[in-house]
Amino acid sequence: MRNPSLPAYNFAYLDEQTKRMIRRAILKAIAIPGYQVPFASREMPMPYGWGTGGVQVTASILGPDDVLKVIDQGADDTTNAVSIRAFFAKVANVATTTRTADATIIQTRHRIPETPLAHGQIIVYQVPIPEPLRFLEPRETETRVMHALEEYGLVHVKLYEDIAQHGHIATTYAYPVKVEGRYVMDPSPIPKFDNPKMHRSPALQLFGAGREKRIYALPPFTDVVSLDFEDHPFTVQRFEARCALCNAQEVYLDEVITDDRGGRMFVCSDTDYCETRRSKGSQVGGLPQHGAAKADWEAAE
Amino acid sequence: MNSEPILSVRKLEKRYGNFIGCTDVSFDVWPGEVVAIVGESGSGKTTLLNCISTRMERSSGEIRYRMRDQRFPDLAELGEAELRFLMRTDWGFVHQNPADGLRMRVSAGANVGERLMAIGDRNYGDIRSRASDWLERVEIAASRIDDMPVSFSGGMRQRLQIARNLVTHPRLIFMDEPTGGLDVSVQARVLDLLRMLVSDLGLSVIIVTHDLGVARLLSQRMIVMKSGRIVEQGLTDRVMDDPSHPYTQLLVASILEN
Amino acid sequence: MVTDNPSVMAGAPLLSVEDVSKSFTIHLRGGVRLPVVANVTFEVSPGECLVLGGPSGIGKSSILRMIFGNYAVDTGRILVRDRSTGDVADLASGDPRLVLSLRRDHIGYVSQFLRTIPRVSALDVVAEPLLTRGVERKAASNRAAAMLERLNLPSALFNLPPATFSGGEKQRVNIARGFMIDHPILLLDEPTASLDETNRDVVVGMIREKLAAGTAILGIFHDIPVREAVATSILDVAAFSTREAA
Numbered sequence: 001m002r003n004p005s006l007p008a009y010n011f012a013y014l015d016e017q018t019k020r021m022i023r024r025a026i027l028k029a030i031a032i033p034g035y036q037v038p039f040a041s042r043e044m045p046m047p048y049g050w051g052t053g054g055v056q057v058t059a060s061i062l063g064p065d066d067v068l069k070v071i072d073q074g075a076d077d078t079t080n081a082v083s084i085r086a087f088f089a090k091v092a093n094v095a096t097t098t099r100t101a102d103a104t105i106i107q108t109r110h111r112i113p114e115t116p117l118a119h120g121q122i123i124v125y126q127v128p129i130p131e132p133l134r135f136l137e138p139r140e141t142e143t144r145v146m147h148a149l150e151e152y153g154l155v156h157v158k159l160y161e162d163i164a165q166h167g168h169i170a171t172t173y174a175y176p177v178k179v180e181g182r183y184v185m186d187p188s189p190i191p192k193f194d195n196p197k198m199h200r201s202p203a204l205q206l207f208g209a210g211r212e213k214r215i216y217a218l219p220p221f222t223d224v225v226s227l228d229f230e231d232h233p234f235t236v237q238r239f240e241a242r243c244a245l246c247n248a249q250e251v252y253l254d255e256v257i258t259d260d261r262g263g264r265m266f267v268c269s270d271t272d273y274c275e276t277r278r279s280k281g282s283q284v285g286g287l288p289q290h291g292a293a294k295a296d297w298e299a300a301e
Numbered sequence: 302m303n304s305e306p307i308l309s310v311r312k313l314e315k316r317y318g319n320f321i322g323c324t325d326v327s328f329d330v331w332p333g334e335v336v337a338i339v340g341e342s343g344s345g346k347t348t349l350l351n352c353i354s355t356r357m358e359r360s361s362g363e364i365r366y367r368m369r370d371q372r373f374p375d376l377a378e379l380g381e382a383e384l385r386f387l388m389r390t391d392w393g394f395v396h397q398n399p400a401d402g403l404r405m406r407v408s409a410g411a412n413v414g415e416r417l418m419a420i421g422d423r424n425y426g427d428i429r430s431r432a433s434d435w436l437e438r439v440e441i442a443a444s445r446i447d448d449m450p451v452s453f454s455g456g457m458r459q460r461l462q463i464a465r466n467l468v469t470h471p472r473l474i475f476m477d478e479p480t481g482g483l484d485v486s487v488q489a490r491v492l493d494l495l496r497m498l499v500s501d502l503g504l505s506v507i508i509v510t511h512d513l514g515v516a517r518l519l520s521q522r523m524i525v526m527k528s529g530r531i532v533e534q535g536l537t538d539r540v541m542d543d544p545s546h547p548y549t550q551l552l553v554a555s556i557l558e559n
Numbered sequence: 560m561v562t563d564n565p566s567v568m569a570g571a572p573l574l575s576v577e578d579v580s581k582s583f584t585i586h587l588r589g590g591v592r593l594p595v596v597a598n599v600t601f602e603v604s605p606g607e608c609l610v611l612g613g614p615s616g617i618g619k620s621s622i623l624r625m626i627f628g629n630y631a632v633d634t635g636r637i638l639v640r641d642r643s644t645g646d647v648a649d650l651a652s653g654d655p656r657l658v659l660s661l662r663r664d665h666i667g668y669v670s671q672f673l674r675t676i677p678r679v680s681a682l683d684v685v686a687e688p689l690l691t692r693g694v695e696r697k698a699a700s701n702r703a704a705a706m707l708e709r710l711n712l713p714s715a716l717f718n719l720p721p722a723t724f725s726g727g728e729k730q731r732v733n734i735a736r737g738f739m740i741d742h743p744i745l746l747l748d749e750p751t752a753s754l755d756e757t758n759r760d761v762v763v764g765m766i767r768e769k770l771a772a773g774t775a776i777l778g779i780f781h782d783i784p785v786r787e788a789v790a791t792s793i794l795d796v797a798a799f800s801t802r803e804a805a
């Protein structure tokens with residue numbers, strides 16, 4: 001129900017024609033998993049770095065009954081996540097949540113929730129640079145041909161370079177994947193820790209790049225394989241520590257600085273996951289409250 | 302004598318609007334043969350090379366290439382995918398300016414390994430050892446394998462470009478003034494290397510040069526071009542020692558001084 | 560190649576030059592035509608050493624160069640006969656690939672001057688004809704070294720490029736290279752011109768060995784003692800000259 005006291009916004013901000021255009025792009029993207037579909041990206045009332053591509057995708061698929069969750073680096077409470085959530089609450093009047101399991105649509109920057117996504121859920125990724133070949137081939141005309149002809153040797157050149165310079169594949173986020181054995185795709189700057197979560201996920205995964213005007217998608221149960229070498233196979237980061245708050249293991253941890261004398265601890269990057277565990281009683285006693293400043297170690301979008 | 306040409310060019314023409322880049326060009330290249338295309342700047346050498354190597358679209362004429370499976374199609378009949386595959390496996394292209402043929406922002410090893418990865422080699426150790434072998438073959442210390450080409454001298458860059466091209470054991474190499482940008486002393490080393498590799502690997506080469514000394518050293522056969530046309534062709538030493546066309550005589554006379 | 564089986568017999572000429580003529584047109588001098596020789600006709604058989612005679616500039620070297628395919632022929636035929644099959648090829652047709660294959664398998668040539676290649680050592684210059692014929696590198700180097708030793712080239716020079724060698728040293732490298740392969744036909748253009756007596760005698764010995772082995776040799780020797788030591792017959796090129804004054 002629309003609040004009659006508000007000015008006459010279009011539902012979810014975008015006009016119906018724009019949403020139809022974007023939905024057509026999304027449908028095409030779903031039909032060709034991993035393929036970057038161009039779309040006419042619109043100006044949004046926020047700067048590009050804020051995920052305007054993801055916001056337009058979300059705006060186009062949002063219905064009045066959807067429940068929206070927005071995360072940034074795993075957290076629901078950062079400025080970016082809070083603003084986008086507030087934006088949709090206002091222009092679409094949809095319900096919002098921080099609970100992964102309760103959301104029908106999750107817009108994300110830089111993480112996939114730890115709680116496995118379910119059939120019927122949609123995850124929308126904010127993408128800064130959609131082109132995985134851009135690193136070595138700046139010409140758009142050329143990268144397009146390379147995708148068309150499946151010429152993906154260059155991706156391995158980058159991985160080779162990693163091993164040569166660092167002794168191992170040092171790419172830790174935006175780690176390139178091959179989709180359904182066909183298109184090489186940039187999964188957006190999620191940590192490679194999250195790459196396996198994309199593989200055969202029952203959720204629909206949509207990727208929106210606003211500045212670069214590209215949409216791509218992974219329909220449910222799509223094969224998503226991280227590229228590697230036979231003798232340097234893909235591996236995810238492993239954390240020695242457990243979450244200092246909920247004692248979780250095998251989850252993606254952030255390093256948190258606790259004081260100015262070098263004190264630090266590791267906590268779940270997925271705030272909802274951590275809180276849910278703690279509310280169910282998985283607690284580690286006597287430690288500071290979660291919500292301390294996060295080490296902003298990943299490159300900002 | 303190998304009786305089947307690897308490349309056959311017939312009545313090739315390239316027009317830039319009304320201007321003729323090259324016209325009425327016909328010749329064959331046989332396996333293991335080095336053919337030099339000589340002529341002064343503007344005579345259409347590079348246009349011809351670019352048309353044959355499909356880097357540029359021809360206006361008319363035929364260019365046939367003997368595929369590994371012995372088919373002999375006109376290159377225009379091949380799809381883009383097949384053509385590009387040919388270009389990074391069966392062919393090589395050595396540019397005058399190494400920066401045009403190298404990735405300057407990735408290491409020497411990755412530059413050499415790129416073609417291997419392009420054809421599906423997925424073993425890092427194998428790619429690296431083959432890259433290192435090739436660096437040594439072009440007289441670059443294997444210890445430089447992780448250095449960027451920007452840190453290399455002009456001669457080293459050119460040798461790296463050669464290694465990068467040869468790693469897939471191509472059968473046909475195009476070269477456009479491969480020693481043009483180098484100091485004379487550096488030139489001699491690159492030429493010597495090319496001469497050895499070409500004969501060791503039995504490569505077919507089409508080399509464009511305005512330097513008749515380079516042509517004499519590397520090629521068995523020579524094509525002399527003037528204003529976009531072939532004015533004389535034949536055995537390299539015959540063309541240079543007994544040139545018949547006025548233009549060839551002029552070219553040869555101008556180098557006999559040294 | 561044309562099969563010409565009746566001629567497969569010992570002693571049949573390996574080289575037949577028929578009515579060959581040659582002139583140069585010098586375009587840089589207003590197209591002046593420089594006639595050199597016409598109606599050149601002779602044969603060379605296995606074991607024969609035919610020596611071309613006549614004054615300087617008469618066209619001796621030009622005839623050798625035409626037979627090697629280095630100069631084009633205006634008219635006439637240069638027939639090269641395969642010793643074992645009897646097949647005959649006309650080199651004067653000028654087909655580069657035919658010329659190259661005849662050079663590989665049939666015709667050796669020792670030019671008046673060695674053309675040096677930068678960075679390539681004397682030993683490698685001499686070994687190269689073996690290497691291109693598939694002889695293994697070590698064996699090729701050994702045979703090249705033996706040949707250079709026979710010609711008394713100081714072994715200190717073996718691994719240096721001949722560019723800085725004396726005229727006689729260069730010429731010995733050139734001879735060594737030309738004698739490495741047992742071509743049925745051997746063309747020699749004043750191979751001994753810049754040699755001392757000792758080395759001249761070595762070369763005479765080498766030529767005699769080739770003749771004994773059945774090589775057909777066509778040579779130019781200004782050196783009277785050498786000529787007398789090896790020639791089986793002498794042909795005066797003046798007879799073919801088209802010059803008003805020699």
Ligand SMILES: Nc1ncnc2c1ncn2[C@@H]1O[C@H](COP(=O)(O)OP(=O)(O)OP(=O)(O)O)[C@@H](O)[C@H]1O
Pocket residue numbers: 542543583593595614615616617618619620621622
């Ligand atoms: N490439 C050439 N271009 C023009 N003229 C040439 C060429 N080669 C030889 N000539 C000319 O042809 C004539 C014959 O020269 P050639 O070298 O055959 O004489 P030659 O009998 O071997 O003399 P010499 O005994 O001095 O070596 C000379 O007038 C020479 O100047």
Ligand SMILES: [Mg+2]
Pocket residue numbers: 619620621748
């Ligand atoms: Mg002479």
Ligand SMILES: [Zn+2]
Pocket residue numbers: 243244245246247248267268273274275277
């Ligand atoms: Zn936790």
